[in-house]
Amino acid sequence: MELGRRERKKQQTRQAISDVATALFLERGFDAVTVAEVARAADVAVQTVFNHFPAKEDLFFDESGWWTGPARAIREAPPGADPVDVLETQYLAMCRERLTVGHLATWKQFVATIEASPALLARRRLNVDELEKSLTEALDERSPDQLRNRLIAALYGAAQKVLEGRLMAVLPDDAAPAELVRVQSEFEQAVAEVFAVLRRGLR
Known part of the structure; x- marks a missing residue:
């Protein structure tokens, strides 16, 4: 106790x-x-x-789930699970947990703070590198196709960047709570579209 x-x-x-x-x-x-x-x-x-x-x-950057969560999700997935499906499910769950209405209200300010600081930009690049490295390692544990695994990890990192840019584009300044709920819905539609593109490309 x-x-x-x-x-x-x-x-x-x-x-x-x-x-x-x-x-x-x-x-x-x-x-x-x-x-x-x-x-x-x-x-x-x-x-x-x-x-x-x-x-x-x-x-x-107090939340490490953005860059450690994908590898953990792959390792915990059942045998035979499609890695893109696993990553999409993990990404959506992470967004629903982190991008609440309250967090969305300050998202633009959060991103602007990163972009105004060379130290934060450098740390973010390191975080992305860590994400791709750990995700590749997790994928290698499940499949011997190392080239494909590296590609999936790189595409996932790119997908995150594209989706964060999309969120910035659709998120209005000083939005009311009801409007933020709409933004959440539009963002989840964008997530589905991006991961659908990944599936088509990998096939």
């Missing part, structure tokens, strides 16, 4: 730091905010921040 309480307290502290950091980054820009300022705003020591987040960029 004591271990459980400590773990819950640790997770609560981590989430509080992350929430404070995200608010500061979106308000002032990533490069304009220091880790010391995040620590002060969260009422913790600087070392506490680094205990939870090894680098400043980790405070911004």
Whole structure:
């Protein structure tokens, strides 16, 4: 029980730091905010921040599921499952979990913060490289066709980029909640279209 309480307290502290950091980054820009300022705003020591987040960029990209989830989904899929089907299901589930109405309301600001920071752009490129590498490894464990596996992983990374661009295009500024629900529906239709293109190309 004591271990459980400590773990819950640790997770609560981590989430509080992350929430404070995200608010500061979106308000002032990533490069304009220091880790010391995040620590002060969260009422913790600087070392506490680094205990939870090894680098400043980790405070911004706090969710690793975007680049580790695809490989995990492939490894957990039943034998014989089509990898594109598995990846589409995983991507949709991830989007439904992360791109809630509340998150969509700040999505453009989130992307603009990345694009304004060389450090965040560099970290995002590393994340994409990690995604493709881990996904390729997971696919190689299921199929000996290494060339096809590498292609699937690269196409999945490209699909994510295309879909994020589509979301930016259809997401209006200062949208009302009802309008955000419509955007979610349109985005899921775009997901279906993109993965259908992947299937046709791979066949």
